Amino acid sequence: MITTLKRIVEEFAQQQVLERALTDVVSKVKDAMSTECCSLYLADHEKQHYILMATDGLSVNAVGRLAINFNQGLVGLVGQREEPVNVANAHTHPRFLFAPQVEEDKFNAFLGVPIIHQRKVLGVISVQQTDSRVFAEDEEAFLFTLAAQLAAAIAHAGVKSQIESLSGSGSKYVNQHILGVPGAPGIALGCAFVSQPSISFSSVLPRRTKNAAKEAVKFQQAIKVTRKELGELSERMTAMLPSEASAIFDVYNHLLSDASLGEQVNEHIHSGWSAASSLKFVIEKTIREFAAIEDDYIRERMTDIRDIGQRVLVNLMQKDIAKRKVPDNLILVAEEVTASMLAEIPREKIKGICSRKGSSNSHASILASALGIPAVMGLEDLPISSIDGMALIIDGYSGNIYINADDSIEREYRRLQSEELELNDKVRELAADQAVTKDGKVIALHINTGLAADFDVAKGLAVDGIGLFRTEIPFMVRQRFPSESEQVELYRHVLESYPDKPVCMRTLDVGGDKPLPYFPIEEDNPFLGWRGIRLTLDHPEIHLIQMRAMLHASRHTGNLSILLPMVTSINEVEESLRLLKQAHSELCEELSCEIPWPKVGVMLEVPAAIYQIGQLSTLVDYFSIGTNDLTQYLLAVDRNNARVASLYDYYHPGVLQALHFVIQQCQLHGTPVTVCGEMAGEPIGILLLLAMGCNSFSMSAQNLLKAKWILKHISSDDACQFLKEVAILSEPAQIRDVIVSKLEHAGLGGFIRAGK
Known part of the structure; x- marks a missing residue:
């Protein structure tokens, strides 16, 4: 059967x-x-x-x-x-x-x-x-x-x-709607520009050669040309993004080395196969081997291997391929969008990205977020071969895309896009102001960051510090673990950006949907597996080096806070504090000076941890609620899976009750708490969390001004009334509708994004 x-x-x-x-x-x-x-x-x-x-x-x-x-x-x-x-x-x-x-x-x-x-x-x-x-x-x-x-x-x-x-048939509307996974926030309208290889490995027929030396020279020449192209693309990307983002091209250069794919290709050439045939054998064999392994890291490497192999093949075949005219206002569409695709097209022409494969943590998503390009990934039903040139609307907030939408849908999204631009201009007047509610309550607003590009967005904004520095992103875009000195320089730059304000650095949080290119983790269920504090405690050398680098970088600023992710038990915190004391003692002795002791906090994102707040509060200085993972675990929903994406909702009554309980427990034990997940950057989320008693939020720099505007026009009493009204509701959609109605009545409806 x-x-x-x-x-x-x-x-x-x-x-x-x-x-x-x-x-x-x-x-x-x-x-x-x-x-x-x-x-x-x-x-x-x-x-x-x-x-x-x-x-x-x-x-x-x-x-x-x-x-x-x-x-x-x-x-x-x-x-x-x-x-x-x-x-x-x-x-x-x-x-x-x-x-x-x-x-x-x-x-x-x-x-x-x-x-x-x-x-x-x-x-x-x-x-x-x-x-x-x-x-x-x-x-x-x-x-x-x-x-x-x-x-x-x-x-x-x-x-x-x-x-x-x-x-x-010449019909104006196709009006197809497809749901994927949000890759980078924003709304974009443009025409589909499908990126497909001009020469494919399927067109290469296995062919023998009698002149292996000549084929080897051809292959090396193709490698040389490809390296030059990559260098140019890397320079272009570096001009748009900081070095840690463009470092993705280091992966490509490594794959071209003899130690990676090059040696295997040469072996086939010397055994009597043509250069193109040899390259075909190696690339296809490698992809087949990787395809047999269920792992996010492997899937990312398959993309890199396929892309670099394709580039070498084009140069090897020495085809004079006419360059396609790149239109303005394009939506880049591909089976799998790669960093090199993004670098090849002028930034001003790319309005959005659609990819059949990939997740919210793929290289393309990381780059799109840093570049401010809306993106939707994981569009399994997207027929890329049929939509080139068609009108697309992409909603990077909800993961929806529309193909040749009718006038009513297009008008609505153009209205949302226009409102977004108008609101951005309007809220700019609050850039230098402190966040205060309508009734005078001061609210602390911090930024989430991970790439230096985020600091460019935050320039000129009055913020209360960095509420979450994601140290894993600089790790993810490299080809090896960064050295201690490299980490010191990176962290010093971040700490000195806000010398008089707290900077919260999360220790390495990889695993799950955040693989490292050089440290593959193969698991059947990675979200419940070896990730966050579990991984770094099992590798104390990684934990110690990172904490030493953080402490060293804070030597003169003294504004460091360290945040521990994925905490499940008291023992994990105690062991982390022991390693921190060891790193601190070693460093003070080596540098012959006293290093300021940092504040230490725990991320509340594992359900078990929220019932240990009393015990944890005796060990740490503060808590940070990670609404993304906490929601995922409470609802048992993989937020990167398009099939169940509609079930992932932090306005689920169960999630809201859990959040209210957490904030009350933190207040009961006198431990400061902040919210750093995506919910903290949404108008509905801010108001509900404010009503629960939270007065400290951390969000992307893009959302910070909107948060200030919302708070300025809503009082604490208004927020408490909103929470009271939604507390009796049983569906997330009902909760959202009630708050949206209240915001619209207050003239703030434009802050609600499509699909939220």
Whole structure:
């Protein structure tokens, strides 16, 4: 059964024409189940009916013509129930629909199964037989399993087919909506610019050579040209971003070295294969090996290997490829957006990024955030080969994209975009002001940062310090662990940026969705695995070097606070403090001076930690609530998974109750608390957390001015009333609607982003 199912699904996915693919499916299912008829119906939700799209057994003249309303016939019953319908004699069933044009008089037995993708019924697949009998359990199971496996492929093929048919007919609107994973915040409107390789490895046929020396020279020349191109791209990226972001190109240069891919290619050349064939063998073999490993780090490296291999191949083939004209206001679209793609196109032309693969922590997402480019990743249903030149709208806040949207959707997003620009100008007047509520309550606002580019955004802003410096980002974009001296220089620059204000540095928080290129972690469930404090305590040498660097960097400023991530137990904090004391003692002795002792805090993001606040408060100076991970763990939702992204919501009543409990416990034990997750940068989140008693927030520099504006126009009493009204609600959408209504009434509705 497994072999048959796999073959049917794979052959369907490889077929380029949807109608042909559906016809092949029904024929193969009919043969596999040894039945007399198989038919497949697709749902048209706009017209509320199913269309017969393919059949092997009914009249072919009915294909594309027979329409069955959602509330009619056995096919409609399958869709309504969203479960299989298995009857021995269809003609006697009260929902039987007589349709003479399909010529099904001889068939009695009927089994129909729904095809469902992301809670939406896409269609129904059915089998029929002359004998009056109930189909056996294993037959039903086979069809049910097939429908489940086909659902995603049909969804993707359906989007592609609709786009191609409508664009071919000259229709103005396709109006397709696809949900992905937010990669970088913002809204963008532009035309799709699909980046696809001009020469692919699939076009390279294995070829022998009698002149290995000549092929080796060709390969080295191609490497030399590629290195030069990478150098130019790196310089361009460095002009836009600080060195730690453009250091991503170090990964590419490493892959070109003999110690990585180069030696393997040369071995194939010297064994008698052409340079192009040898490169093909090595790249494809490496990608196959990496594809067999389920790991975020490996997936990132596959992207790098594919990209660098493609570049060498183009230079190796010495093709004179005409450069495509790069339009203004483009949305860069690719199977997987890479750093080099971003560097090749002038920054002013890129309005947004769409990628079928990737996550919120991919290289492309990190760069897009630093460059201020809205991005949506993980768009599995995006038919990139069919949308080049089409109008796109991308919502980097919610992960939604729209293809050739109608006028009403476009008008709404242009309005939101316009409001965003107007608000940015309006709130600039508060740049030098302290954050104060309408009734005079002073609120501390800090910034979250990880790249030096963030400091450029924060220039001229009155902030209360850095509430979260993500030390993992400089680690992630390098090809090795940064040395202690490199870390000292990096941290000194950050600490000296705000010499009279607290700077909170989180110790290395990698693992889960934040892999290091040079320290791969292979786990079945990385979010519940070896990450954060768990990893650094298991590698005290990493922990000690980083804390020594932090302490050394704060020698003259004395404004360092250290934050421990992913804490689950008291022992983890005690062990971290022991290592910190060791680092402090060593450094004081080595430098022959007294180093200021930093404040130490714990991130509250693991549910177990929120019930140990009393004990933890005796060990640390402050708490920082990480709403991103805390929400993820409370709701058991992977926030980077597009399939369950709609379930991830920090306005879930359970999450709000947990946050209220945490803030009350911190107040009870007299320990300062701040909120540093994404929720802290949203108007709704700020108001609800303010009502819970929080008066310290840390957010991206882009959100800080908006937060000041919101606080200036809302009193503490208003916020408390909002919290009281939503406390009785049971759905996140209801909670959001109530607060949005209140903000709109106060003239602050423009601060609410689409999809939030």
